[in-house]
Amino acid sequence: AQSVTQLGSHVSVSEGALVLLRCNYSSSVPPYLFWYVQYPNQGLQLLLKYTSAATLVKGINGFEAEFKKSETSFHLTKPSAHMSDAAEYFCAPYRRGKLIFGQGTELSVKP
Amino acid sequence: GAVVSQHPSWVICKSGTSVKIECRSLDFQATTMFWYRQFPKQSLMLMATSNEGSKATYEQGVEKDKFLINHASLTLSTLTVTSAHPEDSSFYICSARDLLGGDTGELFFGEGSRLTVL
Numbered sequence: 461a462q463s464v465t466q467l468g469s470h471v472s473v474s475e476g477a478l479v480l481l482r483c484n485y486s487s488s489v490p491p492y493l494f495w496y497v498q499y500p501n502q503g504l505q506l507l508l509k510y511t512s513a514a515t516l517v518k519g520i521n522g523f524e525a526e527f528k529k530s531e532t533s534f535h536l537t538k539p540s541a542h543m544s545d546a547a548e549y550f551c552a553p554y555r556r557g558k559l560i561f562g563q564g565t566e567l568s569v570k571p
Numbered sequence: 572g573a574v575v576s577q578h579p580s581w582v583i584c585k586s587g588t589s590v591k592i593e594c595r596s597l598d599f600q601a602t603t604m605f606w607y608r609q610f611p612k613q614s615l616m617l618m619a620t621s622n623e624g625s626k627a628t629y630e631q632g633v634e635k636d637k638f639l640i641n642h643a644s645l646t647l648s649t650l651t652v653t654s655a656h657p658e659d660s661s662f663y664i665c666s667a668r669d670l671l672g673g674d675t676g677e678l679f680f681g682e683g684s685r686l687t688v689l
Contacts, residue, residue, distance in 0.1 A: 491676065492675065492676035492677075494676070494677070496680075501662075501683065501685065502682055502683060503575075503577070503664055503666075503680035503681050503682045503683045504615075504664070504666075504680040505680070506677065506679075509675075509676070509677060511675065511676075550614065550615070554676030557603075557620070557674075558605070558617060558620070559605070559617075559666075559676070559678055560617070561607075561614045561615045562614060563613075563614050564613070564614045566612075
């Protein structure tokens, strides 16, 4: 059963605009939630992780995500998009010793 | 941060041959490593969990005899694609967990290996 859903396989924003990538997990709260970024033909790089210490999590490159239990969401945001942010983004809950990845969202940034 | 290295980064082979991909944790010991497969424009699919000194645990639908996994040391896991066919062409990514600080769920990923079977 799919335990995570990323709404929108592709998101396009203009440079300088707000970035919002959506992630919803299944009803049971995972102990940890992650956002990873993947650049073409590369492995994955950790953006940020939620570990229940704080609902608003700040990551690298200006990204942050807010854990909302009532909405079962962990959306990723960045106030101002940069061209270098163009990549594939994956949301991944950690369950029973495994990371299960969402479908991914491709972010395009227009000049 | 912890570094995971994969080799080779890309490989082309003929149909019917076997290909080995190595995954090394360079600056930490990894009792558990994971192998993922990724098709173009798709997500990562977990293939198997590799445990040092024991047999790998395969996900449902993954052929154990096709994808041989060995985790002989705390810093090395290998994936061998046996009798490769064009449908095995894919991007294979390994990851490892550093348990020194406890299990935080975080995985460190290799750079990936692109396999093309002709």
